[in-house]
Amino acid sequence: MSKVTINIDGKEVQAESGQTVLDTALANGIYIPHLCHHPELKPRGVCRLCLMEMADGELITACRMPVIAGMVVKTKTKKVDKAIRPTVELLIAYHHDTCRGCPAIGKCELQTVMSHLKIDRKRVRRLRPPPAKKPLDKMNSSFDYDPNRCVLCGVCINTCEDIHGVSLLYYVGRGHETKVAFYGDEKKCESCLECLARCPVGGLMLKKPVEVRH
Amino acid sequence: MDANLIDARVEEILSTHGKGANKLVPILLAAQDAFGYLPGNVIQHVGEFLAISLGQIYSVASFYKRFQLTPVGKRRVTVCRGTACHIRGAPQIVNEIEQTIGIKEGETSADLEYTLETVACIGCCALAPCLKVNEAVHGAMTPRKAGVLFTDVSGNKNA
Ligand code: SF4
Ligand code: SF4
Numbered sequence: 405m406s407k408v409t410i411n412i413d414g415k416e417v418q419a420e421s422g423q424t425v426l427d428t429a430l431a432n433g434i435y436i437p438h439l440c441h442h443p444e445l446k447p448r449g450v451c452r453l454c455l456m457e458m459a460d461g462e463l464i465t466a467c468r469m470p471v472i473a474g475m476v477v478k479t480k481t482k483k484v485d486k487a488i489r490p491t492v493e494l495l496i497a498y499h500h501d502t503c504r505g506c507p508a509i510g511k512c513e514l515q516t517v518m519s520h521l522k523i524d525r526k527r528v529r530r531l532r533p534p535p536a537k538k539p540l541d542k543m544n545s546s547f548d549y550d551p552n553r554c555v556l557c558g559v560c561i562n563t564c565e566d567i568h569g570v571s572l573l574y575y576v577g578r579g580h581e582t583k584v585a586f587y588g589d590e591k592k593c594e595s596c597l598e599c600l601a602r603c604p605v606g607g608l609m610l611k612k613p614v615e616v617r618h
Numbered sequence: 619m620d621a622n623l624i625d626a627r628v629e630e631i632l633s634t635h636g637k638g639a640n641k642l643v644p645i646l647l648a649a650q651d652a653f654g655y656l657p658g659n660v661i662q663h664v665g666e667f668l669a670i671s672l673g674q675i676y677s678v679a680s681f682y683k684r685f686q687l688t689p690v691g692k693r694r695v696t697v698c699r700g701t702a703c704h705i706r707g708a709p710q711i712v713n714e715i716e717q718t719i720g721i722k723e724g725e726t727s728a729d730l731e732y733t734l735e736t737v738a739c740i741g742c743c744a745l746a747p748c749l750k751v752n753e754a755v756h757g758a759m760t761p762r763k764a765g766v767l768f769t770d771v772s773g774n775k776n777a
C-alpha cells in the first residue's frame with residue numbers, strides 16, 4: 405500500500421491509497437458529519453451528511469470517495485452547509501424532542517452532528533410536525549425499536565446483511581412512515597446484537613430485563 | 619380462490635418471469651393483478667423461488683401503493699381528497715359513504731364487497747369532487763349523489 409498526501413480543509417494529511425476521504429479525515433482528527441458510515445461496512449452513501457466540496461465546486465460524499473494524490477477538499481464551506489443543514493434539521497424535527505431516557509446518550513452520532521453544525525433548536529422546533537409519538541416496536545425477545553429515534557441510516561440492515569448473508573431487517577413503508585422491521589423473520593434472528601451495537605443513535609435498544617417475582 | 623388454484627397460478631406467474639432479484643417487482647405486479655392483493659403464502663412462495671427474504675419482499679410491497687397486503691373488496695372506492703375536491707366537499711362525501719356502506723376510510727367490508735380509500739389526486743380536478751369505483755370515475759359528486767350511488771350499486775343501504 406502506498407501513501408498519498410491529500411489536503412482537507414487546508415491541512416495536509418497522509419492516507420493509504422484506497423482509503424476513503426472520510427476515514428482519512430476521521431483518523432486525522434478532522435470531523436465530517438456522518439450517520440450511515442460504519443468502519444466495518446461497505447459505504448452506502450445514503451445519509452448525505454458527509455458531503456464535501458471538491459476543488460471544482462462539486463459536492464461529493466466523503467464516505468464513498470477514495471483518496472487521490474494531491475486532491476484538495478473542503479468540508480466546511482457555505483455550499484456544504486447549505487446542503488446538509490436542512491437534512492439534519494429535518495432529521496431532528498422528526499426525532500424525539502428530548503434525549504432524556506435515550507440509551508445512546510453520550511455516544512449518539514446525531515448529537516455530535518448537531519453540536520458540530522451548531523443547530524438552532526428554536527428553528528427546528530418550528531419544523532416539528534404535530535406531536536404524534538409513534539409507539540415502540542417490540543421487535544423480538546431481545547430488543548425493541550424506537551421509530552421516534554431511528555434516523556433510517558440503514559446501518560442495522562446492512563450489518564445484518566453483511567454478517568448473515570441476507571438481512572432479516574428491512575425498511576418498511578415509505579415517506580415519513582418508513583421504519584425498520586422484521587417481517588416474519590424475527591425467529592431467525594440469532595440475537596448477535598451487532599445491529600444494535602452499531603446503530604449510531606438510540607433506534608434499537610435492549611429489552612429491560614423483566615424482574616421475576618417469586 | 620382455493621389454495622390449489624392459487625398455487626397453480628403462482629407457479630405459472632413464476633415460471634413466465636424466471637429467476638433473478640430484478641424480477642421481484644414484475645412478479646409482485648402479476649400476483650397483485652391475479653389475486654387483487656398479495657396473500658401471505660404467495661409472498662412466501664415468491665421468496666422461496668427468488669431466494670430472497672420475506673423482509674425484502676415486504677419492504678418493496680409496502681413501499682408502493684400499487685401493492686395491497688390485505689384483500690381488497692370487489693368494489694374499490696377511491697375518493698379524491700386533492701385540493702379541488704377537498705374544497706368542494708370531499709370530506710362530507712367520504713363521511714356519507716362511510717355511513718352508507720358502513721366501513722371507515724382504509725377499511726374493507728367483511729363480505730369483501732367494498733374497500734374505501736382516499737388518494738391525493740385522481741387527476742380530474744375539473745370534475746371535483748370526484749371518486750372512482752374500480753376504474754369508473756364519478757364526477758361532480760354531492761353527499762346525496764354518493765349516497766344514492768352506493769345504495770343503488772348494492773341494491774340496499776348498509777350492504
Ligand atoms: S441481532 Fe443479529 S441476526 Fe438479529 S437482526 Fe440484528 S444483526 Fe440480524
Ligand atoms: S435503527 Fe439505528 S441503525 Fe437501524 S436504521 Fe435506525 S438509526 Fe440506523
Ligand code: FES
Binds near residue numbers: 437441468
Ligand atoms: S456517511 Fe457518507 S453518506 Fe452517510
